[in-house]
């Protein structure tokens with residue numbers, strides 16, 4: 187039986203996460219791997235983006251990654267910006283996961299500490315959007331790294 191009174195959490199994008207959205211500690215990024223060609227990609231898929239076969243299966247991607255490259259967003263993005271208010275500069279990075287998949291995501295740390303190769307950890311979080319709880323994600327510095335910088 188499910189709790190009907192709670193507003194259900196929704197993912198920021200359908201098919202993006204693996205694990206129960208009710209328990210953020212168990213949420214990871216969803217991926218898919220093709221058993222024909224080995225292509226691994228972000229999100230749940232039914233067709234392989236590389237070879238076009240249907241031999242893909244869902245996998246949970248690793249929660250540790252490395253900062254592959256990044257930029258610092260210093261001006262409030264135009265349009266429907268949903269980040270923290272007031273706006274604060276943030277890192278936007280391409281994070282390489284153990285499976286070789288690179289994911290674009292905000293990096294939650296002091297922008298002056300960003301550097302290529304920085305070890306990062308996947309961090310799902312909740313934000314409110316029109317009264318709904320939306321599960322979004324970022325990456326943050328590993329605690330050991332944060333303590334030593």
Ligand SMILES: [Zn+2]
Pocket residue numbers: 220221222223224225234235236237238239
């Ligand atoms: Zn394939």
